[in-house]
Amino acid sequence: MGEYKEMVEMKNVNVRYSSGVDALVDVNLRINDGEFVFIVGENGAGKSTLMKLMMREIVPSSGRVFVNGYNLSRLKGNKIAKFRRSIGVVFQEFRLIQDYTVYENVSFVLRIADQSGKYIRQRVPYVLNLVELNTKAKSRTRELSGGEQQRVAIARALANDPGLLIVDEPTGNLDPRHSLELVGLLKEINRCGTTVIMITHEHELVQYFGGRIINFDKGSITFDRVIGGSDEDE
Template sequence: MVELKNVDVHYKDGGRNGVDALNEVNLRINDGEFVFIVGNSGAGKSTLLKLLMREIVPTSGRVFVNGYNLSKLKGRKIPYFRRSIGMIFQDFRLIPNLTVYENVAFVLRVTDRSNKYIRQRVPYVLNLVKLSDKAKFYPGQLSGGEQQRVAIARAFASDPGLIIADEPTGNIDPELSYEIVELLKDINRCGTTVIMVTHEHDLVKYFGGRIIKLKNGSVVNDTYIGGSDEGE
């Protein structure tokens, strides 16, 4: 579960005023939901994600993710909190000198899983994203869509309760974007909460669901819409 209570984030810019990135944000995302977060540049989407990843702490208010109170989380506990979420980035952020298999296995190594478990789990998630035949490839040898599928496999490998996707379709061909979101929807159907930040309105309209719109650091709309894919 994700919950923000009266969250303000104020960036100091070195001058007298600074910037208000988020104002009095109240938000609750329940387990198992699939949520789109939309908004223009400067709306506060990146700040919201930084809060959820515990890259920053709020100036005031409280942030709860997967049972962790992020406002009070100590630095040395952050890695353990991050293991409870899976991150997907616009620029994939795969480790370039590790193969596809090793990139996915890396998160399991981090969580101190046994070699036996890794040998079973990695082929399983690579099969889910249909990349079993590319296991020995390096990220540089893959297309953008394939790299993003590796990133999804990596995010899902440790079976986290929450996956946060930051513009996951931003760097790939439009026709592949639907495939990526479909993959995230499949993961969501397995019970994992998915928060996807995007500015692609066509995708949001197509898939529908809960849409949270940010503007000037505030939630201006939190609604459900029906998607075009529902009948398919």
């Protein structure tokens, strides 16, 4: 830990599935601490595989992956759980426990991190306030709209105060207005020091906000550059 300045580093990473499909081909990538990065690409470009790699759901066929100081290629057993607690992940389909209340969905990750009851009682209202859901703390998740569920998922991801937030297609289920609000919220979180990686295929949204964009196509990085956003002009 602390050996790498980079939040994410991939060296000559290849991922080949058992079906023979090459999902990632010789990927070299470096994302520094505090950056906001858009990962873009069409369906099947390798974005989901990249996310699976960064969560240590899969290991590369070859090459090395470092995230938040962990060498994911060598991570085993309960160290995987420890690593996952050090990052925050927001899934496209939210992955909230539907029977739990909003409060419970956020607090259980703090339980997982073995935090004290006092800390949990302070931290959960704080992160719910960040995503403007403190009035819905007692609501069941299934009673919420898609946008609200997305924000619960963000609150859950932020609960452990992670250094890295990976957000997968967060606007897939939202209308344009809520999409803009959500990315605005992620930008705000980034300004507070959290590295944010947002995976999306919505180029218009990326053009609007601007920043560093890494484009994937057929498992390879086709470009990696910083563009100016139109929101800066407004």
